[in-house]
Amino acid sequence: MKCSTTMWTAILIASMAWAKTAQAQIEKSWTVSIQSDVRYVVQEKSTKELIPAADFVKYPYLAGHKYRKLILVPTGFSRNENILHVRLSAETDKLKGVAEVDFVWLGYSREAQVLQDLTKREKLLPFRLESNALYLDVNGFIFKNLDLRIGQQVISWGTADQFNPTSNLNPLDLEDPLLFGEHMGVPAIRMDYAVSDDWTATLAWVPIFFPDNLPATAPIGLASPDRIPVLDQKMRWQFAVDRGLGELLANGPTRVTEANLEKPPMNIGNSQVGFRIRGKIFEQDISLSYYYGRSGMPQPSVSRAFFRQDANYIDTRVNLMYPRMHVAGLSMAGQIPWAKALMKKNPKLKPVGWWFEAAAFFPQKITMGIYQNDFPIVGTGEYDYEGDGVQGGNRPTIVDTTPFLKWTLGFDYSFSNHWYANVQWVHGFPDEFGAGGWLSNLWSKQKGMVVGKSYLDFDYNDDGHNDTDILSCYGSGQQGRCVHEIVRPRLGDYIVGGVDFKFKNQSMLMRLFFILDMSGSYEQYWKGSADGSTGKRVSVWHNPFSAKGFSAIIYPQFTWAVAEGAELSIGGFLALGKSYSRFGDPAVGSSMVWTRGKFTF
């Protein structure tokens, strides 16, 4: 940290000195905007938790299941923000300074809990500050063709719309689901060298790692221990059965009560660097990039379970870490003319816009250590991963070193002054990490899956009656007979599309965007005779247009530019699908309606 601070100071002084010669006329500008957001969740999302009632749940997995409803996302107001955005800039030919601040008044208080809190304004009306730009630019730094930017900034790479796998230097801002993953500004140094008018080489250094900002609903996903993304499915089954047995003994559910972050130490070894060269070939834009740093999405690395029979639950605490990764990227964009024959028929046809962006990720291997405390039979210590009666062994892999590819291919077209359409195929969402999905499987031959839902199922022949019990599956190598999983690829495939309709001299806009998960889901379970003598584990694919495989976001919006710089918007955000699906998952959030007013001057 000390080292990086010294370097920052040195570079800042050098750049200031270099720019001192620039005493040309200063051009100043400012922009202020006021924005008001109100959102209302219209769909409650809930889950089921095992009832820790001794009279019925003495042997839950033998006698049957009984659950209670846990509301994860309640209906009601979810956001009531007012934002003051201020942007100031001053520039000469040589130098430019930009300061941008958002003052966000949250509009509700979760902190005022006791009477004394009512005496504190900051508890009643909490607010936060954000800045994505607070930097200094020096043009022609040392060399004529070298530009320097130092300070809080967003370094956006890639040509795709919103889904940019090559853009990894800044953490994602997933706090607001309606923004679909903006980037947050971080302190960085960036240098651009103009090799020619068309070609530019960029070197960027982010001294301190910042994790992604997750949505308020993200902890819901972590709270489900069955969804920890253990790569090896047999080990997943073993955990599921052991967890079930533990719950039986504890007479209650497993709860993740803590998720602690293992943040990388603030030293130069944990800095992030990126390099990119960007230019044109045959009038098409192209760039090649490289990034070394860490994924901003945390992965579980340690799980500690505490047996709490007195409290009727198993208390689980998870540690999360940020895997290192190398990323090699390619971005392209341009336009495709129509075939001459078509143009002859309809001369009004215009070239179609296209873009392609791909990033090959080379991740660090992440394994997870599991520790048990005060458990009956096994006592205290590391989990026996191999089931050989000896604690420890090969820890389960969460992320392996298999490289994986994320990419986006998109097109857009304006049909007239009124109609515009945009469509993209996205392989790998910003929060998805690790090899898995049809493309990765071509070379890895490994089905990287994440669990949407997992439960113990003792009904082999689906006749509504249990054919076995948990003890038959425990420690027998037969766990696969009792575990029912609904899984999907680690890297999903999505169609992101939308249409704009502008009217009334472009002062009004109707927009309908959607994201459709094309991966579907796989239901995997044991199917066999009631006595278990015959059968096999089956995998049933639910296609994306079936009830069990469907998952989508629909995002309608109406915006009216009521005056110069002022607009009012109303819209919806519909998260559709089963609770185990990509967008039906309560961790994604829930369906809502929203309004927004904004005035910029």
Add this chain to the structure above:
Amino acid sequence: MRNSPFTIKAGLTVGLLAMLLAAAPAKANPQGEKVIRLVEQAFLSYKDQFGKYKYLIKNRGGDKIIKFTLYNKGTKRLIKFTYPGDVRGQMVLMQSKDEMYIYLPAYRRVRRLAGHVRNQGFMGSDLSLDDMSIGSWSKDYTTTLVKQDAKYWYLSLKKKAGRNPPYPRLKMRVLKKIHEADKIEYMSRSGRALRTQTLTGWYCQGNSIMCAAKTILMIDHRRGNHKTYLYEVESRFNVGISNRKFTIRYLMRGG
């Protein structure tokens, strides 16, 4: 159509043009081609240009104003929007007819603009990005001199085979004195007038070499004679604008 509504300058003397056209029969094609080349040369009569402009878009529900700063050098253009606040900081870079880029400050991102966007009305106006780019008519059209009088040449332009300009036919009225078109009609294949552009308030700098119009009026007949005015607020020529202003690198850094 690639007309430049913003920079209207002439580069040749009236005497030279008079020599070229002295014996021109009214509809001789070669003369039409010569005139249109002179008009094109007028674009290149300066090294660079800096200007401030204001759009006034006449809407039934109320007028709309857009202000911007323009940087011009050779065939490249950079437009920086300054008003209203929600478009302030937005920039459009035109490197050529087929290479246009937009910088969106809200997204801190540079996007390439494909051909389908360029002839759409820009920000509710009757002017498109194609209108703002600099190109040459002679590449896309064959030009015929229809008639002339003491003050004007009257040209008829028809699209060339294999070319695909936004409008198949144009009618152009060119001021003889300064080689500038002060009226352009954009027409369909059948000859129906789609838009009419009129330039007024001419003034010249540098001994009549660089001329500009103070006001441009674009009427879109397809939109019920919807009108957009473009006013020049300030304009300076040969001010020494750096080449870096016309690069994607400049856009990527937010200007």
